[in-house]
Amino acid sequence: MTSLARSSYRVVVVGAGVLGLYTAVHLARAGAGPVLVVDRGFLSSGASGRNGGGVRQQWETRATVRLARESVAAYRRFGLDFGYNIWFRQSGYVFLAETERELTRLRAVHDLVVSEGLPSEVLGPERVAALVPGIAPGASVGGTYLGSDGTLYPFPAVWGLYEAARSLGVEVALGVEAVGVDAPAGRVAAVMTSAGRVEAPVVVNAAGGWSAEFSRRAGLTVPNVATRHEIFATEPVKPFLDPMVVRVSDGLYFSQTMRGEIVGGVTVPNGHGVDGGMPTSPRFLTGMARALVLLVPRLASLGVLRAWSGFYDDTPDGFPVIGEDPRRPGFVHANGFGGHGFMLAPAASRRVAQAALGERVDLDPATFAPARFFSSDRPTSVERLQLG
Ligand SMILES: Cc1cc2nc3c(=O)[nH]c(=O)nc-3n(C[C@H](O)[C@H](O)[C@H](O)COP(=O)(O)OP(=O)(O)OC[C@H]3O[C@@H](n4cnc5c(N)ncnc54)[C@H](O)[C@@H]3O)c2cc1C
Incomplete structure (x- = not known):
């Protein structure tokens, strides 16, 4: 059975898909301190190893066009940044x-x-x-x-991020499930995993199609x-x-x-x-x-x-969910990417890392923050070009 190197971390990321790994890289580069990524499967077992590799910037809302354009720029640099050719x-x-x-x-x-x-x-x-x-x-x-716009090969991208994260000191534990969150005073204090309990003030939910399941394990209802x-x-x-x-x-x-x-x-x-x-x-x-x-x-x-x-x-409005959940301080969402998470991951994960570090997230909260689904001030913006 996998055992973890430490009993406490600054951030635990749940999910070693493209969102979780990219987030871990941003955190490590920002000098966040000890970061643990857990995945109950193997590398690329989720949607990040099952997609069409499409990367496009044609969208119906300005917010998505901007995230996608920034991501295209990052993918152009991927070989230089990480030493892997993602074609x-x-x-x-x-x-x-x-x-x-x-x-x-x-x-x-x-x-x-x-x-x-x-x-x-x-x-x-x-x-x-x-x-x-x-x-x-x-x-x-x-x-x-x-x-x-264009296409890339997802597998070397995931592998390159995995190698980059580990070389930056991130611990990536494959075959380890996050089973719950301990939040005694309402705020995240620890993550319960199949390899034991780890103290952490921040957990990032990058569990892809299983993100609603993991949110529920933390006591949170979400519309994903x-x-x-x-x-x-x-x-x-x-x-x-x-x-x-x-x-x-x-x-x-x-x-x-x-x-x-x-x-x-x-x-x-x-x-x-x-x-x-x-x-x-x-x-x-x-x-x-x-x-x-x-x-x-x-x-x-x-x-x-x-x-x-x-x-x-x-998600109901076609936008991903990025940011801390105000109902559970320390619980950060990085999910709801529909069929387009690969193409948005570089830019989106940068904001997830900001949220995990308690920094201001430089995205419109009305469009991306988790509170949009349960605040009285519901947004009217919807991204409908969910095609391909
Ligand atoms: C058929 C198909 C085609 C697609 N085509 C495109 C495309 O062309 N372009 C594009 O940009 N996107 C595409 N997508 C979408 C894209 O693949 C996803 O949006 C993206 O990969 C999501 O990445 P992720 O890291 O959030 O999730 P994932 O890659 O799914 O990773 C989540 C990980 O979390 C792990 N996990 C879940 N629960 C737990 C737990 N409790 N404890 C520990 N680990 C857990 C899982 O094992 C999994 O590895 C496509 C998806 C599919 C299915």
Whole structure:
């Protein structure tokens, strides 16, 4: 059984996914003192090892565009920062509209993205056909494109962060579960783990799809809901597709890896909660294959090599939850990232570290702070571009 090196830490981070590890790196770089990351699984067993690697800055709200833009800058530096090549290819994201109404929505996204200094383009059908070779005639009335969006390989990113955290003195204990929080006077004093009790004034909930479960273990009700999403990879085919492609109507998304596989998914109704585990379904396989082949008929002969699934951790307003929970001082949320936590992690985790250190979090609290869900002053801002 894993034993821990110390009996007290400055911060305990629950979850060694991209959010937990990035947060630990920021904390260590800030000289926070002893930091422990626990994960009951193995590295990349959560959504951070199960995603499509998409990184985009096209969003419907300014707040998300800004977090994403900052994260893109961080991923560009990742190799220099951490010594790992994450193959971040900025070969763009194409959003496809099938109707004029969808195109109007995308134009509004474009206007916002351009106002933030990013050179998004509105596409007509010919330009769509040039960017998505082989797209079925008439499949799209147009779309948007941002060339500095792209894709990366999640595994070296997680591994690089793990190595960086450890080299900075962070203790990462895999196979260790956080089972509860001891808060005798309402404030976090210790975290109960499967390897024993550790004293800590701060615990960070970076438990991904299981974040609501861990919040409940600390006596906190939260609105986060886990939803299972499936994804597949085909056998490789000669590279023909540069951008990630996302269809607005149903969230169908796919990209081509450097090796040539088509990797993508589409949302099928899988219900809520983590209890059913992470299987894949015939409904997804057939639904995804049919949707993809109707959109790009030349892919019809490809075999599916592998399918898998993982959990999104969804919030009612589409924004992540970042910051200390006022109901339980010392309990910091780093969760609710839906299907987009990888692309927001570098910037978001910097703010999580600020919260863990008791510093001012430089994000709008009405948009990101946990109190937005239970204060009387509820926010009206919602991030709806939860696609792909
Ligand atoms: C199919 C799919 C496709 C996706 N595509 C994209 C994409 O293209 N781009 C993008 O940006 N995002 C994508 N995402 C979302 C992205 O993967 C997640 O938002 C992100 O990885 C979340 O990271 P995390 O660190 O919060 O959670 P995770 O990576 O899930 O890590 C949480 C960890 O917490 C551990 N844990 C849970 N409870 C406990 C406990 N009590 N004690 C100890 N450990 C615990 C788990 O074992 C797990 O390892 C996708 C997700 C899925 C499922």
